[in-house]
Amino acid sequence: MAIVEQIFPALTWRIRKLAMYPEKEIKEMALPNDFDGIHFGLYHNYELTGVVSLFEKGTTAQFRKMAVLPGDQGKGFGTQLLQYVIDFCKQEGIQLLWCNARTSAIEFYKKIGFVTTGEPYLQDQLAYIRMEIKVEV
Numbered sequence: 001m002a003i004v005e006q007i008f009p010a011l012t013w014r015i016r017k018l019a020m021y022p023e024k025e026i027k028e029m030a031l032p033n034d035f036d037g038i039h040f041g042l043y044h045n046y047e048l049t050g051v052v053s054l055f056e057k058g059t060t061a062q063f064r065k066m067a068v069l070p071g072d073q074g075k076g077f078g079t080q081l082l083q084y085v086i087d088f089c090k091q092e093g094i095q096l097l098w099c100n101a102r103t104s105a106i107e108f109y110k111k112i113g114f115v116t117t118g119e120p121y122l123q124d125q126l127a128y129i130r131m132e133i134k135v136e137v
């Protein structure tokens with residue numbers, strides 16, 4: 001059984017590192033505006049297994065650092081976590097949810113209903129593209 005709940009920002013750092021930046025230090029995992037965000041954790045068998053961070057701006061919100069532990073990817077946890085965030089956005093009156101997706105994860109987001117907008121770009125040797133979904137009330 002997996003459940004999603006809001007978590008303290010620093011709890012995201014370990015999973016950000018393991019899933020996204022294994023070569024970096026844990027102290028590099030903090031975002032400058034982490035404390036402005038709302039952070040969600042997916043717990044599987046009481047263990048924090050996936051995280052994502054949401055930043056609201058009016059009726060638009062960006063999520064960042066969507067990450068599931070490497071050993072637990074492909075089990076549906078990412079979908080459950082992001083669906084929870086979409087439902088949360090509905091309740092918050094958010095109309096548009098977007099992210100800068102790693103191009104390696106495009107298919108994951110498409111399955112949930114996100115579409116690509118704009119052109120791919122490179123940052124720190126990783127390819128990204130903006131993706132978004134209209135949040136239906």
Ligand SMILES: CC(C)(COP(=O)(O)OP(=O)(O)OC[C@H]1O[C@@H](n2cnc3c(N)ncnc32)[C@H](O)[C@@H]1OP(=O)(O)O)[C@@H](O)C(=O)NCCC(=O)NCCS
Pocket residue numbers: 019020065066067068069072073074075076077078079080100101102104105106107108111
């Ligand atoms: C991307 C990520 C968050 C997805 O979470 P997950 O728990 O592995 O995804 P799910 O198990 O819910 O996958 C749902 C579907 O998307 C597919 N999928 C998941 N990750 C994928 C990927 N990187 N590329 C292509 N398809 C992917 C799954 O195969 C599954 O397909 P199915 O329904 O046909 O079986 C996770 O794999 C991850 O943390 N990856 C490394 C970090 C990363 O890239 N984060 C995103 C940064 S933008």
